[in-house]
Each structure stands twice: as structure tokens, then as C-alpha cells.
Amino acid sequence: MVVAPGSDITLSCSFHYSEADDPGRVVLTWHRGQEVVHSFYYGTDQLKEQSPAYRGRTQLFPEQVAVGNASLRLREVQGSDQGTYTCAVANEQGSSQRDLQILVAAEYEEPRLVINMSKHPGLVMLEYCAQGYPQATVLWLNQSGGDITERSHTSQWESRG
Numbered sequence: 001m002v003v004a005p006g007s008d009i010t011l012s013c014s015f016h017y018s019e020a021d022d023p024g025r026v027v028l029t030w031h032r033g034q035e036v037v038h039s040f041y042y043g044t045d046q047l048k049e050q051s052p053a054y055r056g057r058t059q060l061f062p063e064q065v066a067v068g069n070a071s072l073r074l075r076e077v078q079g080s081d082q083g084t085y086t087c088a089v090a091n092e093q094g095s096s097q098r099d100l101q102i103l104v105a106a107e108y109e110e111p112r113l114v115i116n117m118s119k120h121p122g123l124v125m126l127e128y129c130a131q132g133y134p135q136a137t138v139l140w141l142n143q144s145g146g147d148i149t150e151r152s153h154t155s156q157w158e159s160r161g
Contacts, residue, residue: 086098
């Protein structure tokens with residue numbers, strides 16, 4: 001799923017349950033690679049081992065765990081949140097896990113290109129302006145379609161505002 005930086009997202013995850021199951025025996029963990037994103041067991045959040053990168057930004061829906069909903073709310077998504085998340089659940093019905101992919105991206109506006117001719121022969125200054133996330137990949141081609149990126153100098157910077 002694609003999410004814009006700064007927004008909130010709910011990662012959906014469900015598991016098999018029975019009304020006879022003891023909700024206090026559900027062990028639920030969200031992780032990304034080796035990082036613990038959120039843990040829940042003994043009927044409550046267990047955040048002692050939570051990665052500092054997620055502290056204060058995650059939320060389960062505890063009243064929904066008893067009916068098989070292990071979805072996670074992630075607030076204020078950052079570029080560093082991009083990746084594969086795993087929802088792992090164990091209860092009296094067994095264990096299961098599900099992977100979800102997050103891609104952090106924002107819409108791009110139409111790029112703007114400004115051409116400035118230099119006083120030095122053979123030197124042309126091109127200014128390319130694009131907005132969005134992730135940072136654009138710039139490839140320079142000549143009129144024949146040949147790649148001249150290696151023969152050019154390209155600088156990129158982030159503009160705020």
C-alpha cells in the first residue's frame with residue numbers, strides 16, 4: 001500500500017478466533033525485520049521491547065482483538081517507515097502471520113525545467129525542479145536518446161516551503 005509522508009495508516013490483519021477463546025491468551029506482535037513495532041499479550045499492550053522509531057506512533061484496537069482483529073494504526077508515517085511489516089498472532093486456534101508492504105510516496109507536480117546559457121562554450125545550465133517523495137532519479141539523454149548522465153553534473157537538494 002502507498003502512503004503519503006506525515007499521514008496515518010491502518011495495517012489490516014485478522015486471525016481465527018472462537019467466542020470460547022480467552023482474549024488474555026492472544027499473543028500479537030507486529031514487526032518490521034528485527035524491529036518490534038508493537039506487541040500485545042496478557043490482554044494489554046507490551047511496549048517495553050518496542051523500537052524507539054515507533055514509540056508513541058502505534059495503536060492497536062484492544063476491544064477488537066477479542067473478535068480476531070489485529071490491525072495496527074501507524075501515525076505520522078515517515079520515509080524510514082517504508083518496508084515489509086509482519087503481523088504474527090498466536091492463540092488457542094493456532095498461529096498465523098501476514099506480511100504487508102508499505103511504500104512511502106507523495107504526488108509529484110509537473111516538473112519545471114529552466115535553461116540558462118553560459119558564457120563558456122559548450123556549457124549549458126539546466127535547472128530541473130520537481131516536488132514529491134522519494135527524491136527523483138535524474139537521467140540526462142542527448143537528442144539521439146543516448147545516456148549522457150555520466151558526463152553531466154547533477155545536484156539535488158530539499159526545499160522547504
